[in-house]
Amino acid sequence: MSHPASEALFERARRVIPGGVNSPVRAFRAVGGAPLFFTRGQGSRLVDADGRQYLDFVGSWGPLILGHAHPEVVAAITAASQAGTTFGAPCAGEVELAERVVASYPGVEQVRFVSSGTEATMSAIRLARAFTGRDLIVKFSGCYHGHADHLLVAAGSGLATFGRPSSAGVPEPFTACTRVLPLDDERALETLFAQEGGKIAAVIVEPVPANHGLLPQRPAFLARMRALTREHGTLLIFDEVISGFRLARGGAAERLGITPDLATFGKVIGGGLPVGAFAGPRHILSRLAPDGDTYQAGTLSGNPVAMASGIATLDALIREDGWRRLESLGAQLEQTLRPVLDAAPCPVHLVRVGSLFWLSLHEAGAPRTAETLPEGAAQRFGRLFHALLEDGIYFPPSAYEACFLSLAHTGADFEQLAEGLRRAFAAS
Ligand SMILES: Cc1ncc(COP(=O)(O)O)c(C=O)c1O
Structure with a gap:
């Protein structure tokens, strides 16, 4: 799917901002393609410059623990x-x-x-x-x-x-x-x-x-x-x-x-x-x-x-007893994703601590040291990232970045992610 408004902004950005971004990971270099420019955020949702809505698991890399624009x-x-x-x-x-x-x-x-x-x-x-x-x-x-x-x-x-x-x-x-x-x-x-x-x-x-x-x-x-x-x-x-x-x-x-x-x-x-x-x-x-x-x-x-x-x-x-609620949201996410990840065509392990989670593509599950991903895993992640994006789900644009939950996420959001992952795995 093309994103003409984001692409036009990125073209302009690259002329006046190094790499078109003010923080390198935003440039999508690890997954390929051009970054999206966003115009709005509300709760667990983002809207891009082309008016498309996304379910967000980045949360601006952590600050938005209550969701966007609380x-x-x-x-x-x-x-x-x-x-x-x-x-x-x-x-x-x-x-x-x-x-x-x-x-x-x-x-x-x-x-x-x-x-x-x-x-x-x-x-x-x-x-x-x-x-x-x-x-x-x-x-x-x-x-x-x-x-x-x-x-x-x-x-x-x-x-x-x-x-x-x-x-x-x-x-x-x-x-x-x-x-x-x-x-x-x-x-x-x-x-x-x-x-x-x-x-x-x-x-x-x-x-x-x-x-x-x-x-x-x-x-x-x-x-x-x-x-x-x-x-x-x-x-x-x-x-x-x-x-x-x-x-x-x-x-x-x-x-x-x-x-x-x-x-x-x-x-x-x-x-x-x-x-x-x-x-x-x-x-x-x-x-x-x-x-x-x-x-x-x-x-x-x-x-x-x-x-x-x-x-x-x-x-x-x-x-709002936020930390207890985030813990139970994390547990709910884990429960919802588990069957989909178990059925994935390649090893995908959910690593979670509270409201932080990561889909590890390491064969052996959750590593405790900074290991390099196995051969081909970064490319597999790139395909997964783009399939989710097409489906209206915004994941961190790198296989090494963790995802963030907020109090604005709901069980329905987790169902949507599970469905998106199921479709992405089926297409891969
Ligand atoms: C653990 C940790 N320390 C420090 C920083 C740097 O923070 P900032 O990007 O606000 O300078 C980050 C940024 O992601 C971080 O994750």
Whole structure:
């Protein structure tokens, strides 16, 4: 099916925006074809520039936990913006959202707001380095923490843990203080800590890794990480940009019963407006300027419109017992899709944690490390993606991206997805 209005916009976009997009995954490079341009979103539905409607399982990559254009969020944004969009000075909304974060997340006494997840992780790492007086950081292969230089790192060859830049424009010395380890491997962590433990400022991890498919970790691995970091005076940073306020009110930390030293947030905390945050106990956060010597700032940080959107989102989730409802929606989705996936012509496994899910095309089911998909799987996913799109279902345009549920999804939406998948498998 052609999408003339989207195609015309993409043609114009490519002239004035690199690749025609402002974030690479949107360009459909992993699935082929031209991206759709959207004009409206309501509940679980999107409408494209050609007026076609889609059932959405992307949810803007996580923020829209209440669905598109939730009336309370829209009303809060409207009211706040009518009173002035930004003051560059404190406003009550910052205090109100910070109080909700402190009341929700284990071990958090103070929060600093920023405008993206990238800023949140970048700033949390600066703070951890300042607090510990150490330089090294550890990240895990397959976890994404935004595009700051020292976090855009791939593992070195073989068993080497030395980080190599995974993007052009990142000088080797910038990643020299980053170590990269495999997920799901206590031994690798123990070995690194035995060698360099006294120099490691922070270990940063997505407690439920959701950027290389969905890779739920063994609780014992995360518990060992917590114990080792504590033993060596290293800060443990949970990057909860996806999982925070999505998997539970207290994020993955609450679900796993593990309290990190610092946590980073994004996506849900802004309810669809640009908000990020990093948070932790007062004795660490007080190292930030103006109380302390660690500089961090932002012109639009904590602006009243973004704060109002985050507050309205969290309040609706709390009032509607959102996390319990999302869990049961996830279970319902699983039940509805199971027979269709079992009958698929190639292995397709549903991996789910709460309201996050992923269709894994790995033969053996749910991997726990960042494995490359088997030969031909990415092409198979591309065909599946386009068959669903033709059927009015919008899936993430990459086999490695997780899907997001919202409170606006219903059992009928899951039936529609099951039917779409059944038809796509039959046609493949
Ligand atoms: C776990 C995680 N951390 C950090 C980021 C970066 O957030 P942002 O895109 O808001 O800069 C992302 C983005 O997807 C993410 O998934």
